[in-house]
Amino acid sequence: MDQTTFISLIQKYQSGEASSQEKALLEEYLLRMEAKEPTPASLPAAGNRVWERLQQQLHPPVQKVHILRRATSWWVAAGIALLLAAGTAYWLLTPAKQLPEPVTRSAPQDAAPAGNKALLTLADGTVINLDEPQNNPLPLQGNVQVSRSDSGMLTYKVAAAGSNAPLSYNTLTTPRGGQYKIILADGSAVWLNAASSLRYPAAFTSSVRQVEVTGEAYFEVAKKPEQPFIVTVQGVNMQVLGTSFNVNAYEKQQGVITTLVEGRLKVTAPTAAVILKPGQQSVAGTGNIKVQTVDPEQAIAWKHGLFVFNNASLQEVMEQLSRWYDVDIIYNTTSNVTFEGEIQRNLSLSQVLKHLEQKDVKFKLNEKTLTVTQ
Known part of the structure; x- marks a missing residue:
């Protein structure tokens, strides 16, 4: 900010x-x-x-x-x-020894933070780049009007009475270095983190509202008890009536991490099921689901523009930076250093690295490759 x-x-x-x-x-x-x-x-x-x-x-x-x-x-x-x-x-800015230099003074080798970037794939296969100028209105999806804002939000609104037409699915995909928000046709809001996707019906015309996620997303689900909302990710289902929760299922982590902010949430894996209460987090792996009490604000800090590191390993921190700044990571160190604190996500990569270097690690950025050394 x-x-x-x-x-x-x-x-x-x-x-x-x-x-x-x-x-x-x-x-x-x-x-x-x-x-x-x-x-x-x-x-x-x-x-x-x-x-x-x-x-x-x-x-x-x-x-x-x-x-x-x-x-x-x-x-x-x-x-x-x-x-x-x-x-x-x-x-x-935590950790920090001094206020950051303005972005305009950053070194020539630098990377800007993620912005509102996404691709929208329509039911007919048409792909629309949402970070390009809005020259034409988005096409109707059945009886649903789709619009986008300059602030990075996609909105679906039912324009007429529903019909019995088959479900028409759209997919919103953010690249590394991108994020996006979407308002679904039922009024539910979804924030997509970098390198993530959401597959969803243009209109919810069946008895359940079901969507699919990859990567990380935060949901604020509109309450419709007669039409349960189900999120599917890597074979794990989250069923809600009206609630707020975060789903983290990036490829390199172990299991699907679901953090409940408010409401009630049923998490179902192939061989187990649990019901979460606010402030609880589940990790659904192969054959079991582990539940623990957490601070949900840390899980959704990304939505509020912060990196939050709580005893995070060097690899965990680098994975976040890789997605947010669209860089590849090379390790020339076996350091087991960990990080505590928080840093704004609107800083350039060089500013963030300046703070991390207080932990006796060094970084060298060459175009899209970031090398970590000691």
């Missing part, structure tokens, strides 16, 4: 015009600034502390890498007031 956007969010927050999503994003940034401070006894004291912390963000000393936790909502109001008075903003 750039400075202009951030200040605009602050102003909308104060005027009461911010959406619930914008409020959540702004509060998350401001709450983290004082994550480890106790709640102050008075407003003036708090204002002084927030000001001191803001100055540290603008002129930061060397500090220990850590993961920030949420603080009391008290700091939001004080932080907003001070940021508006100062006419500036800060960027959340």
